[in-house]
Every structure is written in C-alpha cells, then in structure tokens.
Amino acid sequence: xxxxxxQVAVITGAASGIGLALVEVCAARKIRFVAADISxxxxxxxxxxxxxxxxxxxxxxCDVSDPSQVKALADLAYSHYGRVNLLFNNAGIMINGLSWExxxxxxxxxxxxxxxxxxxxxxxxxxxxxxxxxxxxxxxTSSLAGLLSSPMMGPYSxxxxxxxxxxxxxLYDLQSQGADIGVSVLCPAQVASxxxxxxxADDNVLHKAGQLNDFLRDGIRDGMQPCDVAELVFDxxxxxxxxxxxxxxxxxxxxxxxxxxxNERNPCFEQVICD
Amino acid sequence: MLAPEVKALLEFMNSQPQLPMANVxxxxxxxxxxxxAGKVEPVYQVVNxxxxxxxRDNEPGRNDPLRARIYYPESTxxxxxxxxxxxxFFHGGGFVMCDLDxxxxxxxxxxxASKAVVISVDYRLAPEAQFPxxxxxxxxxLLWLQQEAETLGIDVNxxxxxxxxxxxxxxxxxxxxxxxxxxxxxxRQLLMYPVISPSCDTGSQHKFAKGYFLTREQMQxxxxxxxxTKANTNTPYVDLLGxxxxxxxxxxxxxxxxDPLCDEGRFYAEKLKAMGNAxxxxxxxxxIHGFCSFSDYIPQGxxxxxxxxxx
Numbered sequence: 001x002x003x004x005x006x007q008v009a010v011i012t013g014a015a016s017g018i019g020l021a022l023v024e025v026c027a028a029r030k031i032r033f034v035a036a037d038i039s040x041x042x043x044x045x046x047x048x049x050x051x052x053x054x055x056x057x058x059x060x061x062c063d064v065s066d067p068s069q070v071k072a073l074a075d076l077a078y079s080h081y082g083r084v085n086l087l088f089n090n091a092g093i094m095i096n097g098l099s100w101e102x103x104x105x106x107x108x109x110x111x112x113x114x115x116x117x118x119x120x121x122x123x124x125x126x127x128x129x130x131x132x133x134x135x136x137x138x139x140x141t142s143s144l145a146g147l148l149s150s151p152m153m154g155p156y157s158x159x160x161x162x163x164x165x166x167x168x169x170x171l172y173d174l175q176s177q178g179a180d181i182g183v184s185v186l187c188p189a190q191v192a193s194x195x196x197x198x199x200x201a202d203d204n205v206l207h208k209a210g211q212l213n214d215f216l217r218d219g220i221r222d223g224m225q226p227c228d229v230a231e232l233v234f235d236x237x238x239x240x241x242x243x244x245x246x247x248x249x250x251x252x253x254x255x256x257x258x259x260x261x262x263n264e265r266n267p268c269f270e271q272v273i274c275d
Numbered sequence: 276m277l278a279p280e281v282k283a284l285l286e287f288m289n290s291q292p293q294l295p296m297a298n299v300x301x302x303x304x305x306x307x308x309x310x311x312a313g314k315v316e317p318v319y320q321v322v323n324x325x326x327x328x329x330x331r332d333n334e335p336g337r338n339d340p341l342r343a344r345i346y347y348p349e350s351t352x353x354x355x356x357x358x359x360x361x362x363x364f365f366h367g368g369g370f371v372m373c374d375l376d377x378x379x380x381x382x383x384x385x386x387x388a389s390k391a392v393v394i395s396v397d398y399r400l401a402p403e404a405q406f407p408x409x410x411x412x413x414x415x416x417l418l419w420l421q422q423e424a425e426t427l428g429i430d431v432n433x434x435x436x437x438x439x440x441x442x443x444x445x446x447x448x449x450x451x452x453x454x455x456x457x458x459x460x461x462x463r464q465l466l467m468y469p470v471i472s473p474s475c476d477t478g479s480q481h482k483f484a485k486g487y488f489l490t491r492e493q494m495q496x497x498x499x500x501x502x503x504t505k506a507n508t509n510t511p512y513v514d515l516l517g518x519x520x521x522x523x524x525x526x527x528x529x530x531x532x533x534d535p536l537c538d539e540g541r542f543y544a545e546k547l548k549a550m551g552n553a554x555x556x557x558x559x560x561x562x563i564h565g566f567c568s569f570s571d572y573i574p575q576g577x578x579x580x581x582x583x584x585x586x
Contacts, residue, residue, distance in 0.1 A: 059320075059322055068325075072340070
C-alpha cells in the first residue's frame with residue numbers, strides 16, 4: 001500500500017515499545033492516528049508530547065482483551081476520522097513459566113491480550129475497511145516466538161504462534177474476496193521495549209522463570225531499537241510484504257525445526273542467539 | 276423580553292418545517308441533534324476511555340462498558356502533579372438523543388471555565404434502554420470516578436456533578452442515589468435548565484409550550500420514551516418534585532426565562548432550599564432552553580457557564 005499524508009492509523013499498545021515507535025513514524029509521515037493503550041498515565045504523557053508538536057491524534061484507554069473496548073476504539077476512529085488505513089494490532093504482554101505452573105488465569109490473560117485482541121481488531125475493523133473507499137493494511141505484532149518454541153514460554157509462544165496463523169488466514173481470506181487490504185505479520189526477536197517491566201510488576205510468582213527472564217531482559221535491553229523496527233514495518237507495508245523479520249539469522253533454526261517435522265525427528269530445543 | 280440574538284435564532288428555527296410529534300421517531304430526533312463540525316475550543320488534553328463497571332438495572336446494555344471522554348483543562352500542564360477537581364457531566368437531549376460528540380464543545384467550555392477535569396458520560400439512551408438505565412449509568416460513572424481518581428489525577432473530595440436539561444435531571448438524581456446508597460461524596464450539583472418532573476404541567480410549560488425551541492409536546496414525548504410503560508415511575512428518582520430532598524450537595528441551578536422547564540427548575544431550587552440545602556438559583560432573563568449549546572449565536576451561554584464556577 002502507498003503510504004500518504006493524512007491517512008489514518010490505529011495503534012494498540014501505542015504508549016510504549018514498538019507501538020510508541022509506530023506512533024513516531026506516523027507523526028513523522030503526517031499520518032493521523034488513534035493511539036490506544038491500557039495505561040492512562042502513559043497515554044497522557046504521550047499525548048502531552050504530541051500536542052506540543054501539533055500532531056493530529058486521538059488517545060483512548062483500551063484493553064484489547066475486551067471486545068466491547070475494541071469496538072469502542074473502532075467507533076472512535078471511524079467517527080473521528082471516517083476511515084482507517086493502517087491497523088496495528090500491536091498490544092502484547094509476556095508471562096513466562098513452566099506450562100503447568102502458569103495459572104489458568106495467566107494463560108487466559110496472555111491469550112486474550114496477544115491473540116484475541118488481534119481477533120477483535122480484525123472483527124471490528126475489517127468490515128469497516130471493506131466498506132471504505134481507501135485502501136488498508138493490517139499489521140499484527142507477533143514474535144520470533146510465534147515461529148519457534150522455547151521452554152518456559154508456553155503462553156507467550158502459543159499466543160504468538162496463533163497470531164502468525166491468524167495473519168496467514170486473514171491474508172488468504174482477504175485475497176479470496178479481492179479486498180484492497182494488505183496483511184503483514186511482524187516477528188521481531190529482541191527489541192528494546194518495556195515488555196519485561198510488566199513481568200516484574202505482575203508475575204514474580206513464577207520464580208522458576210527468573211533465569212529465563214533475566215536472559216530475556218539482557219537480550220531485550222541490548223535489542224534492536226523500536227524506531228528501527230517501525231521503519232522496517234512501514235517499508236514492508238509499502239512493499240506489500242507479509243513477513244517482517246528483524247533478525248533474519250533465526251532462519252537456520254526454523255529450517256532445522258521444519259526438517260525435524262519433515263524427517264519425523266523429535267524436536268530438540270536450541271537457543272537462538274540473534275545479533 | 277427575548278434577547279435579540281435569541282429572537283433571530285427562534286425565527287429561523289420556527290421557519291423550519293416541523294414534523295408532527297406523532298410522526299417523530301428517536302432516529303429522526305437523533306439525526307437532527309448530530310454534532311456539526313466547527314471550530315473546536317482547545318483544552319489541554321482529551322482522553323477517551325471506558326467505564327467497565329456493570330450497571331445495577333436490568334435494561335439492555337447493562338454489562339457493556341460505558342464510554343466516557345475526559346477533558347483536562349489548559350491549566351493542567353502548569354502543575355502536572357497536583358490533583359484537580361472534577362466535574363462529572365451528563366449531556367442533555369431528552370434522555371433520547373445526543374452523545375459525547377454533540378456536547379463536545381460544551382464540555383470543552385466547561386473544562387476551561389471550571390479549571391477542572393470534565394468527564395462526559397455516554398449513558399444509555401431511551402427508548403432502547405429506559406429508566407432506570409440512565410441514572411444507573413450515572414451512578415456507575417460516579418463509582419468509577421471515585422475508584423480511579425488517583426490515576427486520573429483527580430481530587431476525590433472535589434467531585435461535582437453537572438448536566439444540561441435531561442442531563443441535569445441525571446445529575447440531580449445521581450445526588451439522591453449517592454445519598455441513599457451511601458455512595459461517593461459529591462461536592463456540588465450544577466444543574467443547567469434541568470428536567471425535573473414528568474407532569475409537564477407548570478405555568479411555564481403552558482406559557483412557553485410552543486415556539487421557544489423546546490416544546491411541551493416534545494418534553495412529554497421525551498418522558499414517554501424515557502419511562503416507557505413498564506417502569507415504576509412513582510419513585511423519587513423520576514419525579515424530583517415528589518422526592519425527599521434533604522441532605523443533598525450544594526446546588527447551583529440555572530433556568531432560562533423563556534423555557535417550558537423554567538418553573539420546574541425554580542420549584543426544585545425553592546424546595547431544595549426549604550429542605551435546608553445550600554442553593555444558588557439564577558433565572559437568566561431573555562433566554563431559551565438549551566441556550567448554552569448555542570454559544571456560536573448566543574454569547575451569553577459562555578458567560579453563564581463561566582459564572583457557574585465563580586462563586
């Protein structure tokens with residue numbers, strides 16, 4: 001899709017990490033946008049900053065795991081701007097631990113934010129995008145963990161795998177209808193975001209995941225800058241590229257995973273170190 | 276005497292073709308009350324949010340989160356850490372029409388006038404959701420505001436309620452509900468040309484029944500849609516003139532001289548005072564119902580809104 005000034009974007013999880021970087025690219029390219037996030041204080045400080053720069057935007061407190069809140073988000077975007085050209089289903093959380101030790105509620109929370117949040121976004125936005133005159137593109141933020149599984153990362157990895165599958169299905173569905181709506185799935189490895197901060201706040205109970213979390217935290221701290229990820233995303237939208245990878249060196253691990261399936265060999269976890 | 280700009284506005288309104296009320300539907304009314312794009316008064320910040328608390332009634336939509344729009348005044352930026360007073364606002368529209376957008380301009384004005392955080396509530400409308408849906412929405416909004424005060428940067432001891440027309444009815448009823456349920460403390464109730472009683476039988480109801488923007492027939496139609504047939508309307512939360520109204524928050528009540536609702540607003544002010552409540556009452560001469568919504572044509576609307584916060 002061609003990116004043009006005055007187009008309209010909706011970004012979930014917009015007040016930090018990759019979402020915030022997407023906000024900045026929208027602002028730089030004079031794309032109007034609705035920034036949605038679960039945190040009012042973070043949104044307020046974002047909006048404060050944007051207002052000082054005279055950037056046309058709306059903010060909305062939105063928990064994407066609640067379908068009625070995602071509906072309200074779509075209502076706001078369409079009532080205010082009349083169209084949505086870019087939908088970033090980006091909000092995501094991480095809870096780690098042994099599969100059986102993660103609580104049922106924790107599994108449900110991760111699935112409902114990371115996966116159902118995108119389902120609700122598609123459910124609310126696609127019909128309206130189909131009815132609008134201008135083109136649209138949807139980007140779902142998955143993860144490298146949406147392609148490769150790791151120990152201790154059951155909920156996160158399962159939700160992100162589901163998101164990859166959903167994105168592929170959405171692409172096929174839209175193609176089958178001849179719709180002018182593109183789809184990409186973003187599968188980043190370590191990106192310097194605050195996704196690990198939320199783990200500290202809510203889920204210290206899973207102390208067995210502590211070592212993993214420390215490892216992830218180090219990797220994320222030294223990870224790719226969100227602004228670089230956001231540039232990759234916009235580049236992919238303009239090229240109509242479905243896959244967006246930040247660290248292509250994961251591919252050998254993906255090939256050995258595929259080979260283990262093709263050869264019916266049991267999978268064996270190997271730590272992927274991406275530079 | 277009607278103010279000259281009001282007279283001109285009324286002449287224009289009365290020259291427009293009018294459907295007989297028997298043919299009017301809620302959809303038609305809502306279409307006519309839609310927000311028109313225009314100049315937007317700046318405030319410091321606007322936040323769209325949802326109130327996830329479930330309402331206590333059995334009307335449709337009770338489980339849906341309630342939309343709300345929060346306005347932070349221009350003065351916020353100067354001192355980010357200080358807690359601000361809040362005005363919980365309910366838009367007018369006869370319980371049937373209007374929404375966050377239709378009253379966006381009024382909320383912005385209120386916000387800058389009050390230097391308070393204004394929270395505009397998208398309560399459920401009749402006839403899809405009838406009484407007591409709207410007051411119960413008002414009540415859950417108040418509970419939420421109390422719960423979230425700190426996050427919102429609001430002083431929990433400085434929450435006022437405010438509304439225009441049917442919204443003022445909800446603000447007034449909310450004060451009763453909060454008192455009767457030992458709910459959150461309300462600092463003040465600010466009622467702009469309030470809807471007070473379904474009887475629609477006061478002197479002003481008859482005197483200004485037609486030709487002054489809001490008509491008596493419309494008001495009866497609004498009540499009919501709001502109350503329906505199944506609701507037990509014989510409660511204090513419907514007819515404020517029949518309510519027990521001691522121990523309520525201090526009230527500021529504004530009426531308009533040429534408004535069918537003028538007398539009921541005045542009666543309520545008098546009754547509140549007689550029951551020992553603090554009341555400031557002002558009937559604005561030469562004005563019609565809803566005049567604060569026409570601030571582009573009627574500059575006095577802005578003055579009156581600002582005056583609410585001078586005392």
